[in-house]
Amino acid sequence: MNEIKTRRPRQVDIANLAGVSVSTVSRVLANEPGISESVRRHILKVAAEHGYPVKAVSENVGGGLALIASDSATGGLSVFYESIVEGLRAGAADAGMPFEVRLVREDRTAPEFIGEYMQAAEAEGLFLVGIDPSDTLRTWLETTGTPTVLVNGTDPRLRLDGVSPSNFFGAYEATSRLTKAGHRRILHLTGSHRHTIRERVRGFEAAIAAVPGAEGLLVPLTFQGGASREAHERTVALLAEDPGYTAAFCMNDFIAVGVLEAVTEAGLRVPEDFAIVGFDDLPCAVMTNPRLSTMRVDRAALGREAISLMISRYRDRSAPARHICHAVVPVAGGTVPDRDKL
Template sequence: MNEIKTKRLRQADIATMAGVSISTVSRVLANEPGISESVRQHILKVAAENGYSARTANGALRGSLALIASDGVTGGLSVFYEGIVDGLRAGALDAGVPFEVRLIRENRATPDVVHEYMQTAGAGGLFLVGIDPSAELCAWLEDAAIPTVLVNGTDPQLRLDGASPSNFFGAYEATTRLLNAGHRQILHLTGSHRNTIRERVRGFRAAIAEVEGAEGRLVSMTFQRSAIHEAHELTAAVLAENAGITAAFCMNDFIAVGVLEAVTEAGLRVPDDFAIVGFDDLPCALMTNPPLSTMRVDRVALGREAVGLMVARFKDRAAPARQICHAVVPIAGGTVPHS
């Protein structure tokens, strides 16, 4: 072994010492997916102990790929994801990490398709943006030991790293704003399969449960057409019932715009007769009359945090998964009375 160390160590030498094939060594040093974690760590240990390129042996990022749910982007949330991608790009640039973006329909995010995308991009790390991976995809990502970060997402079992807004606390705070303004019958317009959105429902319910006499009513949306139009129609139907509803917390600002339109058309004054709180602080929040009261999500910060998680994952692939939760900040607006 000392004889090998006197010359420049080759991948063939590492393969001999580690008892594996040269192609396996090559794939590990290039951070390619599909190698078991035990084999990967064994090869990296042998390489490091024998002085092979410390940068490569430490598993530096070969590149990263962000897959973004095209369903969400084309559904009107492109400005939301634009901020996240800006953060990812900035974070990757600061970290010296090659970075690419692709759109994909969430139902097509299968192991075979994702593997093909990663191979084409030459990526060793994967960002899933607005995508909750299926059980099948999660199992493959774990088995192949692929560094993966959920962006604007959470894994309920915390198998994967993630960066997300504080959806539970943000929804709790949004609902509390309405309760503090004296409202006791409050709508929550929502509808999604995503873990992040279920957390907002949970925050809404938790805030309602803490105030005696308060009642919360969930209004489910299908999103089969414009969210604004659907929210408008659903809210108009609820108001027609004359059930005493005086406020609404909305899953996002687009929905809040539709609620505001319906309330105004019903002849109610906002915020005197009816109060509304949105979520995300999208540009449309400043365009309504009055401007929406909402909850700001720092989308650029989410992207930057995700890159930090990816860099840490490449340095220590065996570390426990982490979930970074960013505070959601109330924006005053004009659809809730100022205290």
């Protein structure tokens, strides 16, 4: 430390003091995009404290508007989106970004409405939270050059930035927990028009295809009258028709709760006779008996990552779009045998 004070510090000194790589220091000092605002500020603070010459960079961060589908945010998935919004707010505060949230019906996500919302919020960038833009809206966003980040969403054409859980690999892992436990006839209860949920279906199908002799059955749900209730009713009917199915991977934990109730009422032991894996690690997962085995989505991290993507987009409007996937982590529970909780 004393040696550094007696000479002009180098980037390697700043890297050591800040606990980051030299390349990260170099990128921050060059004001390059792709570095989180918290890391950027930390490095600049360390550099200033030790006399490293830093060029003053004035950056006025444009405002952001997050639109959330009201059906999702006010329904059973409200707890899921609450955590995402917490991450968005925290990330925006760290970046000094003026930020607003608005609930909208998906039938009011046409360009004329979006433009009005953004103008009223004085927003430069748009976050679509749990909303897949229509072709009309996507064309308008591209034509107007509106900085846009899909949060818990993905653009199949990769023309818009986005962040989401790793839905394909998460579903693959969830299903593999069941096949590794010896199950060969597995249900997948699902249902949605969203690209993210289709990725979970693909992950399920890939995991089934990877195991010789395994058979998977997609069970589409309509979500009329509540996910848990419908899952319960469909599972009762399916097991009455064909009791050969011994496991289920569920699109989310609400559905898994309904399956667990149906299986228990049928007199089957969980996990000995029937195993279940959910998805999202929602609060209800710790309330079941036994505790639900599920897959954890770091929802707050999705929000923070979305802010970082928007900051990068503000800095370079012409950069190729990026999509960031966050790993989905298995959560141990009592609905899959212990030896298979990976």
